[in-house]
Structures are given as C-alpha cells and as structure tokens.
Amino acid sequence: MSDNHRSEALQSQYLTVNLAHEEYGVDILAVREIRGWTPVTRIPQAPHYVLGVLNLRGAIVPVIDMRLRFGLAREEYSATTVTVIVTVAGRNFGVVVDAVSDVLDVADDAIRPVPDMGTTVDTEYLKGLTATGERMVLLLDVDKLLQPQDAQMLEAALPAASDVKAVA
C-alpha cells in the first residue's frame, strides 16, 4: 500500500452535532440522512429516550432523543432540531439532536482518549475527543447508542417469540 493510501485510511470524517452547548461527532459513514424534526408515533413499553417511530420512505425507523439518552434536560424542539438517521449493523434509527453544524476531517492520531471526568455524557458512549483550535468535539460511538440496555431488552423479548404452544 502506498503512503498516500495510508494517510487517507488514517483520516475519517465526522458530522458534528450540537447537544446542550457541546459538540459531538458522529462518524459520517454511519449517517444516512438528516431531516428536520417531525412528530413520531409513540411506541409502548419503550425506554423513555425512545420517542417513537417514524416513516422513512416506507420503513419503520425508531427515533431516540439524544438528550434523554444521555440523561440531559428535555428541551423544546425548535426549528433547528433535526433527526439524524444513522445505520448501525444494518439497522436504521433516528437520533434527535439540537442542531447539526458541519463536517470535520479528523486524523485518527488526533483522537485522544476521553478523560474520565468533565463530560456530561457517560464516557461509555464516546470513543474519543478531538480538538481543532478552540473547538473540542466529542466523538460518539454510535454502535453503543442502542446498546447495551437495548440488547438486553431484545433478549428479554425473545422468549415471547418462542412462546408458542407445543404440539398436542
């Protein structure tokens, strides 16, 4: 592999979103589209941060509120409130954030580990932070947003699926 290739491989792009006056980066390869906030249909027995489902061109897609997910105060949705549709492991879900700002090129060696203190968000959901000039961007680990609690819930739902009567 040439050096040129290697330097490309070591750099990734992040979509930066605003949440409670902090900036977060979402790996742009996971972002499918960005749409303005539209009301969703609530679903029963869902965790409080799952707002409901929306119709994404015929597919039913769950939407989670990032503020609630991270235990922040609920904010009224405004004109800048957007839903970022992300794809993780073949599943789509929407993430509601205060606003999107721009796309950032981040070299992999510019990502530093998150210190244990000083962030609003549980470090579990972060894969690192990066600083460009005055800005500090926390890079989100989108894979974990619907996990691990949701994975457990999925497990819990499975016995119901096999809850079929035996042959008489």
Added chain:
Amino acid sequence: MSKAGLAQFQQVFIEESLEGLDTMESSLLALDDGGDGELVHTIFRAAHSIKGGAATFGFPEMSSFTHEAESLLDEVRSGKRAIDGSIIELLLRTVDCLRGMFARAQAGEPLNDAVAEGLRNELAAAMGRGIPAGGVQARRAEDQADAWTVRFRPHPGMLASGNDPLRLIRELAGLGELRATPEFDRLPATLAGLEPSECHLGWTITLRGPVKRADIAAVFDWVEDECDLAIEAQHVVAKPAEAPIATAPVAAAANVADAGAARAQREAGAESSSVRVSIDKIDGLINLVGELVITQSMLDTFRGEYDATRVAMLEQGLAQLARHTRELQETVMGIRMLPIASVFNRFPRMVRDISQKLGKQVKLELVGEQTELDKTVLEKIGDPMVHLVRNAIDHGLETPDKRRAAGKSDLGTLKLEASHRGGNIVVEVSDDGAGLNRDAIVAKAVQRGLIASGEGLSDEAVADLIFQPGFSTAAVTTDLSGRGVGMDVVRRNVADLGGTVTIRSTQGKGSAFTITLPLTLAIIDGLTAAVGGERYIVPLVSIVESVQLKPEAVRSVAGGELFRFRGEYLPVIRLHDAFGCDNAIRAIDQGLMVVVEGDGSRVGLFVDGLIGQQQAVVKSLEANYRRVQGVSGATILADGSVALIVDIAGLVRLQGRRKAA
C-alpha cells in the same frame, strides 16, 4: 382469423383451461371424500368448456380426447353410472394428461402422446364401448420389460436443489446393464454463454435387465418436478442391440412424472405471463388514478399564475398529490399479494396420491388459506412445503395398524396452517404421527461424526441435526424420502427468503415444522381505533363486534375488570393502560368496547372510538427496532404517519403477565 390472432386467443384459452383443470381436480378430490352431486356438474362444465374451446382454437386432438371424458361424465351426471373410486382415479389421470397436452401446446409440440392414447382407450373401456384390440393389455405388459429407454433431461436449475444427475444415473446402473448417451443440444453455442451452475446436458439411457417400471420411476422420484422424463419399454425385436424402438403406452408412474413436469412448466409460464388480481384491488386503483387526475388538473390551474393569495390552495393540492401517489404506490404493491391458497391447493391431490401409495390414511386440514403473502415468497415457498409434506406422510405418520397399536385413531392428521404473526408469515406443517426418533438421530449423527455423543444435547439441538446435508435415519430408503436429500434443501430455500425453519416434536405424538418468513408486504384489513389522540389498527379478523356500555355494566374484580357479553363474562383490556397512552377516555360510557378474539379467548378492548376501516400494509418493527409485546407490526397511514397494529393474542398474554406480576 390470422394465425397470430389465433395464437393470442390460444394463450388465453390455455390459461383458462388450466384453471378449469384445477377446478376439475379439486372437485374430483372433494367427490372422493364424499362430496355431493353438484360437484359432478362442476366437473362436467369444466370438461365441456375445455372441449369446446379446444375445437375452436385449433386443438382437435385435445377436443376429441376431452370428448371421451365428457361422455363418461355425462353418464355419471345423468345417473346412468354410479361414480366410484376407479372412475375418479381415471378422471384424475385424465386431468394430468390434459395438463401435459396444454404444456405441449404451449411449447408447440404435437399434442397426442402414448399416455393420451392409453387413457383414451381406458375412458372408452370404462364406458363399456369397444376397447381397441390389446390396448389395455399392452399397458399391463409395459409395467415389466427386459429393456427400457429412459429419456432424462434435467431442467437447468436442477443442480441448485442439490440433485446430482450422475448419482441418479449411477443408481439406475445398479438396476441393470446401462448405456447412457448424452444429448448436447442444449449446450450454449459459446463458452461465454455457459453457466457453470446450470445443467445443460440431457441423456438417453438404455437399460437392459428384468426391471420394473416402478423401480426406474422411483430413482427419479425426488427430481420429477425438475426434469423432463420419459420412460419407455423397448419392444425387443430380432436384434436386441439395435432394436428400433417402438414406443408404447406409458404407465402411471411416468404419467405422474409427466404431470409434474407439466405443472412445473405451467408455473414457469405463469410467472412471466400473468397475475390474477381481485376486482376490488383494480377498482381501488382506478379510483386512485381518478383522484390523481383531478388533483393534477387542479394543480394545472396554477400554471403561470403565481398569486400569493393562492399559496394555501397550492400547498393543499401538493399535499393531496403526495398522498395519492403514496396510496397508488401501496395499492400497486398490494397487487403482488396473493392468498396462500394457490400453494395449498396442490396438496390435497399430492397427499391423496402419496398416502394411497404408502397405505396410510391421512386427513389433510388446511387452515388460513386466505392469508396473503407476496407473490415472490409464494412462488418459493411451494417446494419446501412439498418436501415437508412428503416427509410428514412418509416418516411422520404411521400405518393404520401401528397407529392402532399406539392407541391412536387409524386416520392420521396432517395440518397445513398459515397465519400472520408478529409481522411474519408463519406456515406450519404438523402431523400427529410418530414424531422424531431422538435415539435414531443421535446414533446416526454419531456414526457420521457430526457429534461425539447425544449427551447434554437439547431436543431442539437433536432435531436440528436433521437439517444436515445428506442426513437420513430411514432404515430403508423408500422411493419417496429417506435419501437424505431434502431437509437441508428446505432450510436453504427458506433461508434464501430470509426465513427460518424450526421443529417441535414429541416422540409418539407428532411433529410440527414451522416456517417463519419475514414479511414486508403483507396487507391486512383493519379498523383504525383512536386512543388518546393516537391511532392504532385493530385487525378486522379478530373483531367480533363493538358495543357501547353503561358504566355499571363493567365490574371490578380482583386484578381487573369484567363485563357481561352475550351470557359470558369477558375481561376488559384498556388499550390506554396496556400501551400507556395519556389523555385517553377513561369513562366506560364515553368510549367504545370492542369485543375481540385472540389466542382462542375473547376479551373486551376498550378504546376511545373507531375511526374507520382501512387496508394496512404490515411493516416490520423488528427490522430496525425490536419486538413489542401486543404489537404485531406497524403500518403507514394515508397522511404518512405511522400507526401500530394491535396483536390481540399478544395483548392478552401481556395482560395475563401483568396480572400475575
């Protein structure tokens, strides 16, 4: 009429006639089960239209052949002749033969063949008219001969189903002295056209030795749907080596193969040619297109007149356009949805033939034939089901004496059931036969080195072993199953559709094979219910009726509420409680009690009110989210928002669990 014009009508005639044949077949089977005399009229009418059509559209051979059957039916119809098993059998073979004729007509081949000639004689004989000399006797003699010519032409896709032509030929070689001549006519002209995963060869096989026709047919039993097969006895004249082959009538076994091939061909043809759509769906489409045209002409009035005062109207028009387009899209998708009955319908005949052959008594139950599923899924689910049904009759159900010994009734039950469950299509093939033999499976698996021992393996894990390629515990390979070709193919075919196959089996009690297919396109009829500003779809099939109750009609008892409905007390499920809706109506007399049925029990579902009826395209929640108890899926309403579909059975279980907790 020009030749091209005639050909166009011929195609329509053939399609109609094939439906007529299906009607004849199902009516004959119903008659066999003791159906009434009206069925005879139905069969007669079908035969009569085929005869008439065949004469009009230039198939004189078919017309005269059908005439024989019609004459026989006429005697039955007028009461001159009592219908019995042998006549039904004969007429069923006539139906098969006609299918073969139609297949040949579509392929432009000569219509008459040895089978047709043989049957014509039999039909004449059944009516007691002159039997052409030696006709029937010749057929008898054909069942056993010293030399056979087998023309075996696998369909291109045969390899994909795990069947190896060479293995079949080797198996044939075990029966006698064999000489196979390959046929290269289907080889592509260029190397580039050669598809390595397809079978392009055919064989003409000469087999010498005292072999029975049934033995030869048995070799090809598993592939009869996947090849063109002709088995003919050679009349050995002077020099056996280069005997000019006089073709003779073909016996029932080949007849079956012939019918299979014809059916396969017909299905292949139908795939490309047509879909039958209910008139309701077409009317719906026409309505939608009408509205679309109105919207378009309304939008057209804005051409060149961009007036700020009319913006609201423009917006409204655009919203309408968007809605109609979406509805049009969904309705068009709905055309692809067909009831599973078209797959189920082939089984009564198959079950009858196989059970007769094996000397077993089988009652076939079909449930949920009207369950709609996507056409592509429908086409592919047939073959796995054929495997499962064959297995169930051959391995699962026992012979009457064995059943009696086990304390069961002589009559075994085979049940095919289709339903929508949690956004999936579930097709279940269950029998009340012997069940899987755990010990035999474990022993076989150990012998084949698949597992070290059966210890610590759950019953499910053991059952899973039968999906291994080439796995069979049948002590004797029958001509129906036991060759170990099958279950792995079933699993692969279903996996190709994104589904799963699971087994539940109780030794001595029976087994059930459940095919679960994810469903992106199923459509249900539902009522839209309002609960606290939210909308839910309640499937129409589960609704018994809806009533408005006085507050005193509902009594609180420990752990819940009950109300009296037609002499029985039904528990109340408040949808707003179950789904946690705010702002819902809580007073009994202001809302509506919808009596619904799910999982065999009736409950009252309390909602704010019902808004209207609509067809809902079922979308999976699981694709992107997870299963939700009490919800079978979601659908998209006309305004583009999402509404959840209530799963009554799930809701009942959910309520039960809450009470227990």
